[in-house]
Amino acid sequence: MTAFWTEADFDDHEFVHVVRDRVSGLTAIIAVHSTHLGPGAGGTRFWHYPNPKDGLRDALRLSRGMSYKNAMAGLPMGGGKAVILADEARTKTPELLAAFGDAVEGLGGRYVTAEDVGMSEADMVTLSGRTSHVSGLPVSGEDSAGGDPGPFTSYGIYLGIKAAVKHRLGTDNMKGVHVAVQGTGSVGGGVARLLAKDGARLTLADIHADGVRALAEELGAQVVAPDAILTTKCDVLSPNALGAILDDESIARLDAQIVAGGANNQLARSNHGKALFDHGTLYAPDYVINAGGIISVATEYLAGREGRHASRDEVNALIEQIPARLESIWQASAADNVSPDVEADRMAQALIGRG
Ligand code: NAD
Numbered sequence: 001m002t003a004f005w006t007e008a009d010f011d012d013h014e015f016v017h018v019v020r021d022r023v024s025g026l027t028a029i030i031a032v033h034s035t036h037l038g039p040g041a042g043g044t045r046f047w048h049y050p051n052p053k054d055g056l057r058d059a060l061r062l063s064r065g066m067s068y069k070n071a072m073a074g075l076p077m078g079g080g081k082a083v084i085l086a087d088e089a090r091t092k093t094p095e096l097l098a099a100f101g102d103a104v105e106g107l108g109g110r111y112v113t114a115e116d117v118g119m120s121e122a123d124m125v126t127l128s129g130r131t132s133h134v135s136g137l138p139v140s141g142e143d144s145a146g147g148d149p150g151p152f153t154s155y156g157i158y159l160g161i162k163a164a165v166k167h168r169l170g171t172d173n174m175k176g177v178h179v180a181v182q183g184t185g186s187v188g189g190g191v192a193r194l195l196a197k198d199g200a201r202l203t204l205a206d207i208h209a210d211g212v213r214a215l216a217e218e219l220g221a222q223v224v225a226p227d228a229i230l231t232t233k234c235d236v237l238s239p240n241a242l243g244a245i246l247d248d249e250s251i252a253r254l255d256a257q258i259v260a261g262g263a264n265n266q267l268a269r270s271n272h273g274k275a276l277f278d279h280g281t282l283y284a285p286d287y288v289i290n291a292g293g294i295i296s297v298a299t300e301y302l303a304g305r306e307g308r309h310a311s312r313d314e315v316n317a318l319i320e321q322i323p324a325r326l327e328s329i330w331q332a333s334a335a336d337n338v339s340p341d342v343e344a345d346r347m348a349q350a351l352i353g354r355g
Helices: 052-072 094-106 121-128 150-169 186-197 209-219 226-231 248-253 272-279 292-305 312-319 322-336 340-351
Strands: 015-021 026-034 044-047 078-085 178-182 201-205 234-239 256-259
Touching: 015 052, 015 094, 026 052, 026 094, 044 052, 052 078, 052 292, 052 340, 078 094, 094 121, 150 186, 150 234, 150 256, 150 292, 150 312, 150 322, 178 186, 178 226, 186 201, 186 209, 201 209, 201 226, 226 248, 248 272, 272 340, 292 312, 322 340
Parallel strands: 044 078, 178 201, 178 234, 234 256
Antiparallel strands: 015 026, 026 078
């Protein structure tokens, strides 16, 4: 692996820690972009990368995204992200998780972890046996915040989609508004369920054909093949699978008024925000709209450090600020004639002292 600071995605990250444990087979990358506002917080991704460089690239991009996300969510947290480089069979053993937990603990609280793709609440419990710098643990009471951040992320995205529909289509009523959801896992599935309650028209796609068909049946939604969802004619495209899906080719073929979803780093490259803007599509910057999970995780972690439990109301009140934040970005974008992602980055950079 070449020096990480020569990578195109390196952005003055404070540190990048490579963890190898021969006994358990663990290889992980922990990247902390900024601790300007507080400890670098962000989930751990468990994924098989045929080329480990792609794992490093994800850690660098995602940790910077977390700095921006946490700042824009109003949290006293910096940005970090960990990637566990899974083998092809995605073998996840207690020993491997224990070694990873030890590595997080060894950073002394400069990095705080939680769930991301491929990591569950149960995995967080395993990690908590080795480190106190973990969040997203099971809730102790119905009213307590915490646990799987997925539903909180879904709630924020749902509110953000409604804000985008109001901004672009001029209506508060989601009945019949056509939303195409890419990825119906923890986040996308939750978004689809919330939208279905409002009577939105849903088209769903996921590479897990059985799961998406069952959800579609439950919600009265349509299903299209994974390679057809990005070109589905709709009001809102909601990407909730993996990143880098908006590139020259997909934007040219996009037939949506709005792109608003939870996947991290949806823009393949930074110029694709302008490409979307020029295409006439309203974009909800991913790290602003998908902050619900980190708001829950951070609020749970910070309350725990004070020896108390945060309540769901406390978390939801913070998540309910997402629509206003998006609206201020869209207004600034229109006033300055720059794309919303650039406007959001400017706001975030000012907050983390890099403006
Ligand atoms: P998940 O693993 O539960 O769901 C992802 C889903 O996407 C899976 O069902 C998978 O089959 C599907 N998928 C993968 N490739 C696909 C493709 N090409 N086409 C269609 N479907 C595809 O993960 P999640 O927790 O729901 O996270 C989804 C996205 O949201 C990720 O980018 C994640 O980083 C981001 N995110 C998650 C959270 C959270 O709280 N879980 C918070 C912020 C951002």
